[in-house]
Amino acid sequence: AQKITQTQPGMFVQEKEAVTLDCTYDTSDPSYGLFWYKQPSSGEMIFLIYQGSYDQQNATEGRYSLNFQKARKSANLVISASQLGDSAMYFCAMRDTTTGTASKLTFGTGTRLQVTL
């Protein structure tokens, strides 16, 4: 079974600084996908970035980049130039392929990021 571990319950970062949110995963499947979602206090899950297990390069989307280290089974999210609006819960997730339905997501417990002035 897939498992996602996020060991940082909460993080603080100063505005305009960069921050790294940790995510490790466990799977025996050679083909998988890793996702990061942002959940503001309003509750909606907002997709940020995706990394496929066979992708050669680390994914980037604007201020978001994914530091994918396959051998270490880690997929850390890096947010550059933090903004006050980045304050939210951040979830790492993996696409489950073991049961043949290649779409179910398994989420970690999340990291609450607080951006300060």
Next chain:
Amino acid sequence: DTGVSQDPRHKITKRGQNVTFRCDPISEHNRLYWYRQTLGQGPEFLTYFQNEAQLEKSRLLSDRFSAERPKGSFSTLEIQRTEQGDSAMYLCASSPSQAGGPPEQFFGPGTRLTVL
């Protein structure tokens, strides 16, 4: 805006009552998912539809829970004889299934259920 919508956004009910939630996915998406999120946790998978077929159900989905997607468009999630442990945010998501399409699931705003 043509994102995923959910109704109601909030529901307060008494223990033992039945509740029904509705999800309208993005119109061209044929995959629809339900997740449950309790306080301090990440979303947990409940069930998944491809068009009108329910292809997978989690062990979390007890006999009191039933989900339908009768015409392959909107979906409903019903909880019978609600218990206090059912209090949670119920999230719906949708995605297309064609190869080469975006890999992510698009989430709705959720329905927050409180069982008194």
